[in-house]
Amino acid sequence: DAEITQSPRHKITETGRQVTLACHQTWNHNNMFWYRQDLGHGLRLIHYSYGVQDTNKGEVSDGYSVSRSNTEDLPLTLESAASSQTSVYFCASSGASEYNEQFFGPGTRLTVL
Amino acid sequence: GQNIDQPTEMTATEGAIVQINCTYQTSGFNGLFWYQQHAGEAPTFLSYNVLDGLEEKGRFSSFLSRSKGYSYLLLKELQMKDSASYLCAVMDSNYQLIWGAGTKLIIKP
Numbered sequence: 001d002a003e004i005t006q007s008p009r010h011k012i013t014e015t016g017r018q019v020t021l022a023c024h025q026t027w028n029h030n031n032m033f034w035y036r037q038d039l040g041h042g043l044r045l046i047h048y049s050y051g052v053q054d055t056n057k058g059e060v061s062d063g064y065s066v067s068r069s070n071t072e073d074l075p076l077t078l079e080s081a082a083s084s085q086t087s088v089y090f091c092a093s094s095g096a097s098e099y100n101e102q103f104f105g106p107g108t109r110l111t112v113l
Numbered sequence: 114g115q116n117i118d119q120p121t122e123m124t125a126t127e128g129a130i131v132q133i134n135c136t137y138q139t140s141g142f143n144g145l146f147w148y149q150q151h152a153g154e155a156p157t158f159l160s161y162n163v164l165d166g167l168e169e170k171g172r173f174s175s176f177l178s179r180s181k182g183y184s185y186l187l188l189k190e191l192q193m194k195d196s197a198s199y200l201c202a203v204m205d206s207n208y209q210l211i212w213g214a215g216t217k218l219i220i221k222p
Binding site (some may be wrong): 040041042043044045048058073090099101102104105106107 | 117133144145146154155156157158161163198209210211213214215
């Protein structure tokens, strides 16, 4: 069965460290997204990609970067982790049409001390 | 600005019916999605509306009025497993999903 996975599931790091969160999907979807979810807020879009070598900034992209070298993977990098980046991070993928729902990975809980 | 409003929390009784409302103001509209999210888990897709009216899918139905910027999710014959957060999201003119903060639904026996 097709799926979308994230690793690690939990991560504790220190302020200033570089952190990379992995996202891998076997749906063969062109579209991939990274969100963060914080209490009291809806899911907020960090970065997204519509295909290999395509990346775009979302609503809250400062301090984050992504790269898309193949269809399956969209790793999210925190260049220099800050306490404000403590959150739950979800990766999602979808087909090309606007009515295609997004399929979400299980999430990564990141704590920055 | 873009805004999605939903009640923060609702409580209902097992076996009953509950309606969760969502109002939106977005730059453009390309459809409205409802997702379910159990605590500690990922959101999962429930429904998609792009035309006015009611879409029924088993115990769940979703309604849309584009002129009013309004949608609701109707859950019938509530079961304890329906205890979850329900997320409303609108696809804007840039084909990005704008998410509400979610409605936490508590089901009591």
